[in-house]
Amino acid sequence: MIKNPKDIxxxxxxxxxxxxxxxxxxxxxxxxxxxAYLLAKAGARVTVYEASDQxxxxxxxxxxxxxxxxxxxxxxxxxxxxxxxxxxxLGLEDEIYWKETSFGFMRDGQLYGLNTPLELLRFSPLSLxxxxxxxxxxxxxxxxxxxxxxxxxxxxxLSRISGHRAFETFWKPMLQAKFGDRYHEVPALWFWTRxxxxxxxxxKECKGYIRGGYRRIIAALAEAIEAHGGTIRLQASVEKxxxxxxxxxxxxxxxxxxxxxxRIVITAPIFALRKAMADGQLASVAEKIDAGxxxxxxxxxxxxxxxxLTKHYWVATIDEEIPFQGIVESTTLLEKTDTAGVHLVxxxxxxxxxxxxxxxxxxxxxxxxMIGLKRLFPDLVDEDVIDRFVFRSPFVEPxxxxxxxxxxxxxxxxxxKLYLATTTQVYPVVTxxxxxxxxxxxxxxxxxxxx
Numbered sequence: 001m002i003k004n005p006k007d008i009x010x011x012x013x014x015x016x017x018x019x020x021x022x023x024x025x026x027x028x029x030x031x032x033x034x035x036a037y038l039l040a041k042a043g044a045r046v047t048v049y050e051a052s053d054q055x056x057x058x059x060x061x062x063x064x065x066x067x068x069x070x071x072x073x074x075x076x077x078x079x080x081x082x083x084x085x086x087x088x089x090l091g092l093e094d095e096i097y098w099k100e101t102s103f104g105f106m107r108d109g110q111l112y113g114l115n116t117p118l119e120l121l122r123f124s125p126l127s128l129x130x131x132x133x134x135x136x137x138x139x140x141x142x143x144x145x146x147x148x149x150x151x152x153x154x155x156x157x158l159s160r161i162s163g164h165r166a167f168e169t170f171w172k173p174m175l176q177a178k179f180g181d182r183y184h185e186v187p188a189l190w191f192w193t194r195x196x197x198x199x200x201x202x203x204k205e206c207k208g209y210i211r212g213g214y215r216r217i218i219a220a221l222a223e224a225i226e227a228h229g230g231t232i233r234l235q236a237s238v239e240k241x242x243x244x245x246x247x248x249x250x251x252x253x254x255x256x257x258x259x260x261x262x263r264i265v266i267t268a269p270i271f272a273l274r275k276a277m278a279d280g281q282l283a284s285v286a287e288k289i290d291a292g293x294x295x296x297x298x299x300x301x302x303x304x305x306x307x308x309l310t311k312h313y314w315v316a317t318i319d320e321e322i323p324f325q326g327i328v329e330s331t332t333l334l335e336k337t338d339t340a341g342v343h344l345v346x347x348x349x350x351x352x353x354x355x356x357x358x359x360x361x362x363x364x365x366x367x368x369x370m371i372g373l374k375r376l377f378p379d380l381v382d383e384d385v386i387d388r389f390v391f392r393s394p395f396v397e398p399x400x401x402x403x404x405x406x407x408x409x410x411x412x413x414x415x416x417k418l419y420l421a422t423t424t425q426v427y428p429v430v431t432x433x434x435x436x437x438x439x440x441x442x443x444x445x446x447x448x449x450x451x
Contacts, residue, residue: 020262021451024049024251026238027267029057030433031421033221034086034440035265040228042448047261048230049253051237051268056218058393059433064304065340068215071391072300073328073346075313076208080434082441087210090220098208099333104312106376107319111310115205130166137161141195149189150405150428157188173318177325178350178397179296185401193428207313207333214433238268241418242280249417263447265419267440269295269395270409273420285418289409292401293424297353297394299360301369304342304386308332309377322372323357323365324349342386347373353394362390397431398424411443416450419443 021044025036028050040046054060061068076083076096087093105112105123113119120135121128140161149157154175159167175183210216222232233253240252241264250258266273270289277286301324308331309315315327328346331339347369351357360368366388374380398404408425412418421443426435 021045022261023047023263023265023447024249024259024261025265025267026241026251026273027057027422028052028055028232028234029267029436030059030217031057031423031436031440032265032267033218033225034437035267035421035444036225036230036232037086037221037228038440038444039265039447040225040230042444043228044263046225046228046230047259048225048232049236049238049251050232050234051272053235055222055232055234056214058396059214059218061213061215062389064387067338067340068213069302069339069344070214071302071389072298072393073330073348074209074214074433075330075333076210077434078206078208080432082438083432083434086221086437087217090217090224092210092216092220095211095216096208097211097335098206101205101207101313101333102311103205104310104315106315106317109319109376111315113312125169126166130163130169133162134166134170137166138195141192144192146189146192146428149192150187151402152188153184153402154186154188154191155184158191174316177316177318179399180351180355182296182399185399187400187402187404189405189428190400194430205313209334209338211335211338213338238272238276240280241266241273241276241282243282247417263417263419263451265421265443265447266413267421270420270422270424271295271395273422282414282418285413288413289420289424290407293407293409294352294399295395295423296350296397296399297355297358297392298396299349299351299358299365300391300393301347301366302389302391303345303347303369303373304339304388305345306343306384306386308343309345309373309380317372317376319376321375323368324372350396358392358394365390395423398427400427411446412450419447 023039023044023046025032025046025048028048032048036046036048058072059070059074061070102113102115105114107125112123117135120131123131158171179186236253238251239254242250244250249261249264252258274286277283309329313329313332317325317327324347326348330344404427408427409420411420413420421439423431426439429435429438
């Protein structure tokens with residue numbers, strides 16, 4: 001059971017490293033929870049600080065009827081070895097189920113499947129020559145080396161292989177859907193990694209989900225942390241990180257006395273980190289993080305429907321008049337017992353947190369999204385919609401630029417003291433729960449080796 005925010009007691013545990021390490025983990029998303037779990041399992045005394053009232057980060061959830069639904073869509077891939085390894089340790093592996101899924105592309109009101117060579121050959125918005133070149137691009141992406149792709153933009157690389165017309169019609173809209181007007185800066189390595197993760201070495205697209213939802217993963221990690229003597233504090237926003245005169249680390253939380261630790265692992269967004277370290281002895285450490293790194297946000301609507309829209313799990317909606325860029329129809333993957341029997345649809349609009357669209361009211365967003373859905377599906381009527389919800393996140397994924405691999409923040413900010421495990425460091429691995437779990441393993445391995 002999660003401790004009360006005011007209860008910071010720690011239990012001594014014996015383990016690989018004994019109880020000499022008293023470690024704070026700032027951030028209770030998947031990266032923070034896996035980090036805390038690995039540390040607690042190794043024998044450290046761990047305290048997790050989460051600013052909100054719920055663990056999970058982008059995996060947070062809300063209750064709907066008799067189930068819990070994610071605020072932002074989630075799924076697993078067979079290639080997610082880090083996440084699947086954690087679930088195996090937690091005894092949850094047998095609770096995962098897998099299904100074949102598919103991808104669709106909507107343009108000018110027409111829905112195209114793009115999952116087989118034959119479907120690509122039928123994609124009429126491209127000429128036959130361009131369709132073949134797009135197919136060869138995918139083939140080349142699955143076998144070519146990633147060397148040098150971090151220094152070349154997606155625009156350059158995809159235009160060279162697929163051709164300018166195919167890039168403008170096919171690739172550019174999807175890049176814009178993810179990165180807005182910053183799409184032209186994204187390295188080709190981002191595309192290469194993403195493409196190969198989705199395919200996972202197999203011929204058919206396959207995705208997985210866990211019975212009871214991602215809330216089960218969050219709960220299992222929290223229970224495991226506490227079973228090993230760790231403490232989890234909710235609604236505990238870290239306002240300042242600093243050093244004592246004898247160079248021990250201090251965590252300041254609002255309306256609470258400062259607490260001293262041997263090590264700190266930061267998994268919260270780097271923007272909060274810079275602010276927390278700005279006016280103390282750690283200010284110079286914050287300079288190790290490139291101030292030019294920015295992140296994209298998302299405005300996400302969740303619709304529960306009486307019927308499905310398409311047979312595809314994910315559909316790109318490439319139309320300037322549509323206020324969202326993608327439709328994830330989770331019901332094509334999730335069992336009915338995990339959706340309370342309704343059809344579950346996520347509508348995503350990736351926008352920067354300073355964008356006016358990010359700050360629209362829920363009513364404005366939902367009305368606009370409903371109009372967009374009716375434009376795409378003219379037979380959809382108001383009675384088909386059961387419920388609608390809006391969720392926002394300002395920090396979803398870094399806005400990558402060429403050379404990002406050399407500029408991403410280091411794991412160790414202050415040797416033997418301060419460590420970083422955030423979304424900005426996962427690249428070139430795809431931003432996902434698996435990527436976060438893999439980074440957590442790397443960071444904790446480094447911390448323990450230095451201990």
